[in-house]
Amino acid sequence: MNFKILVIGEAMVDKYIHGIVDRISPEAPVPVVLFNKNTENLGGSANICQNLANLDADVHLISIVGKDEHEPILTKLCQNNNINLIPIYLNRPTIVKQRIVANNQQIMRVDFENNNNLDSEEEKIVIEQIKKVSKEYDAIILSDYKKGLFTKNIIETIFNHFNNNFILADSKPDKIDLFKRANIIKSNFKEFKDYCKQKNIEVSNDDSSIENTYNKFIYNFNSFLLTRSEKGMSFLSKDKFEHIPTNAKRVYDVTGAGDSVTAAYIIKYLETKKEEISMSFANKVAGIVVSKPGCVAIEKEDLKLKNENKKIINSYEKIESIVNKLKKDKKKIVFTNGCFDLLHSGHADYLKKAKEMGDILIVGLNSDESIKKIKGENRPIVDQNSRLELISSLESVNYCILFEEDNPINILSYIKPDIHVKGSDYKNKYMIERDMVEINGGQIGFIEIKTNENNKISTSDIIEKIKNEH
Incomplete structure (x- = not known):
């Protein structure tokens, strides 16, 4: 237009x-x-x-x-x-x-x-x-x-x-x-x-x-x-x-x-x-x-x-090929996943720390449909293409890819990361993807989530605040 x-x-x-x-x-x-x-x-x-x-x-x-x-x-x-x-x-x-x-x-x-x-x-x-x-x-x-x-x-x-x-x-x-x-x-x-x-x-x-x-x-x-x-x-x-x-x-x-x-x-x-x-x-x-x-x-x-030169990858096969080449060059692959709806400073800080754990950071983004299943019909606020654009603009992120499933097990079977990163609040929780990571020689890494006035910064809290103020 x-x-x-x-x-x-x-x-x-x-x-x-x-x-x-x-x-x-x-x-x-x-x-x-x-x-x-x-x-x-x-x-x-x-x-x-x-x-x-x-x-x-x-x-x-x-x-x-x-x-x-x-x-x-x-x-x-x-x-x-x-x-x-x-x-x-x-x-x-x-x-x-x-x-x-x-x-x-x-x-x-x-x-x-x-x-x-x-x-x-x-x-x-x-x-x-x-x-x-x-x-x-x-x-x-x-x-x-x-x-x-x-x-x-x-x-x-x-x-x-x-x-x-x-x-x-x-x-x-x-x-x-x-x-x-x-x-x-x-x-x-x-x-x-x-x-x-x-x-x-x-x-x-x-x-x-x-x-x-x-x-x-x-x-x-x-x-x-x-x-x-x-x-x-x-x-x-x-x-x-x-x-x-x-x-x-x-x-x-x-x-x-x-x-x-x-x-x-x-x-x-x-x-x-x-x-x-x-x-x-x-x-x-x-x-x-x-x-x-x-x-x-x-x-x-x-x-x-x-x-x-975009970092957005559109297929599991393509990201698998990229990762295989990187591993031949002895690069340490870090993977994390999430909705990343309403990108905020907590997200940016989390991804920056994730990148510091290795050489290459790959981010898996939940598709719009998978977010609806997890968060409800009113989510996401930001559509999947826009979320991909935002995440790919971050200097800490090397590649990003959508996944349609409710959990990252399938995409992990293609990427086989050296480190799969989660927030520290998952330390004592059951993680369905743990076996897939470890069976392929990887390990789970945890990152402390950035806080604001002693509270964890979250998209849900931001949405709730906007609702309350309007």
Whole structure:
């Protein structure tokens, strides 16, 4: 489905001069760049749009544009990338970032911009333009690059005009409070930390600190999507907290990665209406774009290539073949199984500890039908395909596979793990699969379950809490 999305923000042109440096200027102690080529890309809010367009969205962009030599470049770049530009012409320059890159290293940047807040006349022009825009959009993205567009009056106008639309706001710390009516606010950890500092709140980049901090102003916002560099990503709301580790294997350049996260999250959310799935997809996209130099948008071919390396295995025979090869390489195989419905921090901690018991962690997920037999007709909350996607996004998990049976005996007969992991609460319980594990030379391992305020974290408790609070 081609979702229709409106981005309101500050479009830029990223211009690059590429060359090489092999000497210092005799005129001053600066490098001399021998010119090779020029390139021009979309930047700022227009980079979000390019990501959206590459993910098959019908994209419209409202941005202030100057009537200058850079305006035709921006317009042409938008046309070439299937972005419908809705320019608001003011007596300001089209924003340009001119970078000089030598030997694949940026050595200088020159900015062409006026980042002062709009004056009353400029603000009036923008407000009039926004009020003329159709409301027929699947989602609105507000992309604040702190270049003067988002005044208090303009922000209020946007929320009043699009009061029935889903809105994601990507704001700088000093204006986050003005965007509190958004359905979700996206921020990186540095911005979140700066925002908290304004409130005289200290926060560190770990799950518990972020959760405790968010609890202090939980009712000010609907939800937060927080990108955390090497720590991954978090979804924060008054109902739940979700954390997933980074998907990046190699970080070359983080420029524009936040825009790719914003675009990927909104596309997947419109498709699934599930925050966890959307965050997992955005995490995957971020892992791809940071592995490339410069401000680049995600390409569908990148995702296809990524999908070829999925950890999701669709047959017992295939996982058996994979395990046999791994065992020939002297790899220690760890297996665990469960429903993993409403993936939470307890699950992530459990799987991380399971992986530490060996070299390869394989997770068996109960199918939707088997969960209904075990938990009842109202479960699972999250369907099996979504659960597979979420589990496969965890760094600790090497492979995951569905099983239809009520117990894992059959799948264990194919995998024959060195260690079959269970929660510590199973230590003194009868386990129907024990014989199958031990007859194939394996052993049972136990893991202490993560607790929260002295209670075990469980999906059932989370569901019950939501029911009680609503």
